[in-house]
Amino acid sequence: MSATVIQGKAFAARLRDRIGDHAHAFEAKTGRKAGLAVVLVGQDPASQVYVRSKAKATVEAGMGSFEFELPADTSEATLLARVAELNANPDVDGILVQLPLPNGLDELKVISAIDPDKDVDGFHVINAGRLCVGQKGFVPCTPLGCLMLLKDLLGDLSGKEAVVIGRSNIVGRPMAQLLVDADTTVTIAHSKTRNLPDVVRRGDIVIAAVGQPEMVRGSWIKPGATVLDVGINRVEAEDGKTRLVGDVAFDEAREVAGAITPVPGGVGPMTIAVLLRNTIVSAYRREGLELAKDAL
Numbered sequence: 001m002s003a004t005v006i007q008g009k010a011f012a013a014r015l016r017d018r019i020g021d022h023a024h025a026f027e028a029k030t031g032r033k034a035g036l037a038v039v040l041v042g043q044d045p046a047s048q049v050y051v052r053s054k055a056k057a058t059v060e061a062g063m064g065s066f067e068f069e070l071p072a073d074t075s076e077a078t079l080l081a082r083v084a085e086l087n088a089n090p091d092v093d094g095i096l097v098q099l100p101l102p103n104g105l106d107e108l109k110v111i112s113a114i115d116p117d118k119d120v121d122g123f124h125v126i127n128a129g130r131l132c133v134g135q136k137g138f139v140p141c142t143p144l145g146c147l148m149l150l151k152d153l154l155g156d157l158s159g160k161e162a163v164v165i166g167r168s169n170i171v172g173r174p175m176a177q178l179l180v181d182a183d184t185t186v187t188i189a190h191s192k193t194r195n196l197p198d199v200v201r202r203g204d205i206v207i208a209a210v211g212q213p214e215m216v217r218g219s220w221i222k223p224g225a226t227v228l229d230v231g232i233n234r235v236e237a238e239d240g241k242t243r244l245v246g247d248v249a250f251d252e253a254r255e256v257a258g259a260i261t262p263v264p265g266g267v268g269p270m271t272i273a274v275l276l277r278n279t280i281v282s283a284y285r286r287e288g289l290e291l292a293k294d295a296l
């Protein structure tokens with residue numbers, strides 16, 4: 001039987017509507033908009049597209065957007081000074097420096113310069129540490145979006161076997177931590193994992209975050225499993241144009257899985273929605289206001 005296709009795009013749209021309501025309530029209470037600052041260095045076309053769609057979504061949600069496009073030859077000192085300015089700006093609740101940075105700029109140093117309490121991407125080591133020890137902080141947007149989709153679909157995840165393929169700091173590792181915190185039993189697979197198909201077959205939940213087009217085959221999936229495909233890979237199609245595919249061979253996997261996200265339209269739209277969510281959460285925290293638990 002064919003799997004349920006998880007409608008991440010529609011879920012993200014509903015989340016963005018709720019964020020919009022909270023953004024308007026925030027402005028009514030404080031007389032200012034919640035603000036997100038996005039800094040782009042250089043002219044990487046994919047990054048430009050991301051940054052512009054983030055800015056558009058921010059404004060659509062009723063928040064303030066502060067955008068900075070700096071030339072590729074920007075010095076580290078100039079970039080750090082910009083970050084310091086945004087840290088000090090009371091109208092800015094969230095700061096995001098678009099990665100990757102051009103060669104010569106130290107990403108760790110730049111991310112470490114962001115005030116952890118404005119680090120809505122959740123990449124600062126302080127926030128990574130807070131996640132590990134269960135303290136309140138910011139969680140990277142893509143894995144948090146995946147967790148929201150899983151909870152919406154499955155409810156209680158307790159006791160399930162979860163397999164996360166990929167161990168990056170922005171997806172795989174925080175995803176695994178969130179799944180442990182949700183009481184699943186987690187296996188983290190990576191490029192050195194032996195017998196990957198057998199490992200993946202353990203998963204009631206499979207999260208693929210690898211960056212290899214259609215690597216995860218249908219025969220690797222446990223029947224009825226829930227499969228979230230984080231991968232975004234541009235491949236050449238037969239007509240010579242390019243198209244986006246995930247890390248999972250969707251047509252094969254949907255015949256075996258219980259539920260699966262498509263690419264595009266699955267996990268991808270959750271990332272920006274969660275970025276807006278983290279920003280509004282930051283704004284409420286910074287003003288000492290209550291945002292109902294589980295409101296977002």
Ligand code: NAD
Nearest residue numbers: 142166167168171190191209210211230231232267268271
């Ligand atoms: P990354 O390159 O930092 O990490 C990839 C991980 O995959 C590594 O940990 C590596 O060990 C593992 N890996 C590589 N080859 C493997 C193999 N053959 N078998 C098993 N594991 C293997 O990538 P990332 O930043 O985590 O991103 C992963 C994918 O997710 C990419 O396609 C990226 O474009 C996509 N992504 C999507 C979103 C979104 O918004 N949907 C956000 C971030 C990343």
